[in-house]
Amino acid sequence: MRQEDSSESSPIPGVSRRDFLKFCSAMAAVMCLPGMEEKIAEAVTAQKRPPVLWLSAQECTGCTESLLRTNHPTLDRLILELISLEYHETLLAGSGRQAEDWREKSMKENKGKYILVVDGSIPVKDNGIYCKIGGKTALALLEEMGSQAAAVIAIGSCASWGGIPSADPNPTGATPVHVIFKNKGIKIPVVNIPGCPPNPYNFLSTVLYFLTLKKLPDLDEQGRPKFAYGRIIHENCERRPHFDAGRFALQFGDDGHRKGYCLYKLGCKGPETFNNCPIQLFNDVGSGAWPVGTGHPCFGCSEQGVGFTAPLHSPARPKYITPPSVFPDVAATRGHSATIAGAALAAGIAGAALGAAVATGKKIQKHGEEEGKTGTGEK
Numbered sequence: 001m002r003q004e005d006s007s008e009s010s011p012i013p014g015v016s017r018r019d020f021l022k023f024c025s026a027m028a029a030v031m032c033l034p035g036m037e038e039k040i041a042e043a044v045t046a047q048k049r050p051p052v053l054w055l056s057a058q059e060c061t062g063c064t065e066s067l068l069r070t071n072h073p074t075l076d077r078l079i080l081e082l083i084s085l086e087y088h089e090t091l092l093a094g095s096g097r098q099a100e101d102w103r104e105k106s107m108k109e110n111k112g113k114y115i116l117v118v119d120g121s122i123p124v125k126d127n128g129i130y131c132k133i134g135g136k137t138a139l140a141l142l143e144e145m146g147s148q149a150a151a152v153i154a155i156g157s158c159a160s161w162g163g164i165p166s167a168d169p170n171p172t173g174a175t176p177v178h179v180i181f182k183n184k185g186i187k188i189p190v191v192n193i194p195g196c197p198p199n200p201y202n203f204l205s206t207v208l209y210f211l212t213l214k215k216l217p218d219l220d221e222q223g224r225p226k227f228a229y230g231r232i233i234h235e236n237c238e239r240r241p242h243f244d245a246g247r248f249a250l251q252f253g254d255d256g257h258r259k260g261y262c263l264y265k266l267g268c269k270g271p272e273t274f275n276n277c278p279i280q281l282f283n284d285v286g287s288g289a290w291p292v293g294t295g296h297p298c299f300g301c302s303e304q305g306v307g308f309t310a311p312l313h314s315p316a317r318p319k320y321i322t323p324p325s326v327f328p329d330v331a332a333t334r335g336h337s338a339t340i341a342g343a344a345l346a347a348g349i350a351g352a353a354l355g356a357a358v359a360t361g362k363k364i365q366k367h368g369e370e371e372g373k374t375g376t377g378e379k
Helices: 017-030 038-045 062-068 076-084 098-107 138-146 156-160 177-184 200-211 240-244 338-374
Strands: 051-056 084-087 115-119 151-155 188-195
Touching: 017 051, 017 084, 017 138, 051 098, 062 076, 062 200, 076 084, 076 138, 084 098, 098 138, 115 138, 115 156, 115 200, 138 177, 151 156, 151 200, 156 188, 177 188
Parallel strands: 051 084, 051 115, 115 151, 151 188
Antiparallel strands: none
């Protein structure tokens, strides 16, 4: 008897029907699109696979490494069956002139239809000579490839904000993709998928959303998909109950750290970082598959001006940075100063500490009364 979930009954060879339906359901859940599983299946199984070109600039290949670790789908299934990855320096079988000829051929055949993925910041100083591919600068390639794409995805914090290459004094003039498009007057929409590296499923879900609905997902004012970056990490953090109770780790390896207490006082930037890390974990390996889950504070890699800076509560934090409010009901989620956000968070910590102090005081008072009754207390 043939099994119901055999690969023969699946629209994709080598993939069981059950696994295929699980994939479509999972993508619909990630993108907050209930009931869209059928349309996602139609987009995934379309006869002509959607062409994707990947441009690597000033980057560390961490975004590609993150993509290599996807399991739903695996990378080989993604690039051989779901999309047509036309150009990617790291993953190409060919190289040199052969690779560049194929890139130009694919651009010509798919003009206005392909998705361009940009990984890394773009140097603009000295006409962009600090990053060249096939004899052309990354700046020239971005203008050429971006102006003919259907949509552009800036993957990782380097492509989204400039990242580490743009750190002061920024000797190469490293610039994010959307800024270059704005300066050059290129009207192609840019979606930012920040992170260092970002979760690969946020990237895959954005691509599938575009293929399914023929439009980009709803974006916030920084060009990020709201389904992935619509809430701060603090809201869904597994250590949030400890924050509410006023329990904090004070040093790495101390008793509170071993017990899983809140990491805010160790520099965690979860209260000012928009991302879905606590929900959409990395590498499909369980609850520990994100920084806070392994005992390390969030360093705000997906927020412009937050990663690699002092924590919100630190006096060393630059005053010009204006992170969102910790508690949306206290102030709007964007556009308020660090003072407002810091006050909201300080009030939360103070309230939790006060509650803990009151409870401790009551215990001490009760203990003293009991000692007085038994005559063992000191006067």
